[in-house]
Amino acid sequence: MKKYQGYFIDLDGTTYKGTKRIPAAARFIKRLQAANKTVLFVTNNSTRTPEFVAANLRDNHDIDVTAANVYTTALATADYLDRVAGDRRQAYVVGESGLRDALKQRHFILTDHQPDYVVVGLDSQVTYAKLETAVLLIRAGATFIGTNADSNLPNERGMVPGAGSLIKLVEYATQQKPVMIGKPEATIMQMALQKTGLSQEEVVMVGDNYNTDIRAAINTGMDSLLVYTGLSTPEQVAKMTIQPTHTVKNLDEWTIE
Incomplete structure (x- = not known):
């Protein structure tokens, strides 16, 4: 071994x-x-912060860890962009607080006005307007980033759409392959x-x-x-x-x- x-x-x-x-x-x-x-x-999972994940492990699963023991695709996306972005620090995000917070902690400005990147992750509050904006910005020249390709996620109701399903919609509408992180x-x-x-x-x-x-x-x-x-x-x-x-x-x- x-x-x-x-x-x-x-x-x-x-x-x-x-x-x-x-x-x-x-x-x-x-x-x-x-x-x-x-x-x-x-x-x-890009929706939760490391602090939330660690608290869930401690409180509900008898696993004594801290946020330092958690690495989400949101953090990986922010770390990757921080490494390659240089002074291109503006991003439009389809995603939840975990992803938005990770990008802001790496000093990205979240905007829908001529962003350098469009980052798409899981967003349980997604709307047609958000996806429309993402598609138009990518077609206008923003670099397309996807957090992860999971088509579905299991929850108490069954296998619900995952981040990959949203990313595929944007990919189909833009005819552009995203840079995938997870x-x-x-x-x-x-x-x-x-x-x-x-x-x-x-x-x-x-x-x-x-x-x-x-x-x-x-x-x-x-x-x-x-x-x-x-x-x-x-x-x-x-x-x-x-x-x-x-x-x-x-x-x-x-x-x-």
Whole structure:
């Protein structure tokens, strides 16, 4: 078993299932903390701040972490744009407070007047007018950025539209491909590595979804640990050309070196 210093960990399906606890995940995190491992929750959710995510983990899932242990696609988007933008610091955002706050913290000005970037993420209050504005601004020359490609999100009502569904609408109306940030893209993983100061060889990506978590690791040249507590099944994964580095039925099975 390879020894890893860092563990990048998915949330829904891996650490919890909606509001339902996954007790093995809480025990897994406690074991990592006791072994002084670097723990970073890497999530495609752009709507929540790291503070909110950490509070939910502490209060509802018996996982004692802080905002410093959370890296959202909103933060990754802001970090990526901060790295490439130079003095082009104006953005129009279709998204919620997590995304808007992350961009403002990186000194971007949010505007609908000739922005340099149009950033589209999940927005539960989205309107036709917001999407219309995004499309027109991109067609006028703004660079199109998408937070993540998730087509759906699970909630108590079922599989509702995710950020990827909104991004696809804008893509179809503009005939322009966005720069994508979240899993399975390598960008969020590279930004997370930069945040932790670890190399890709020192980290394993832990997740339940082959098409996001495991593909993100593959695209970054990282090892992966697929846990069968969420979306992907052994039958589905068996058909994949590239297999996860490791698989477990639940996180109690994983030995920390």
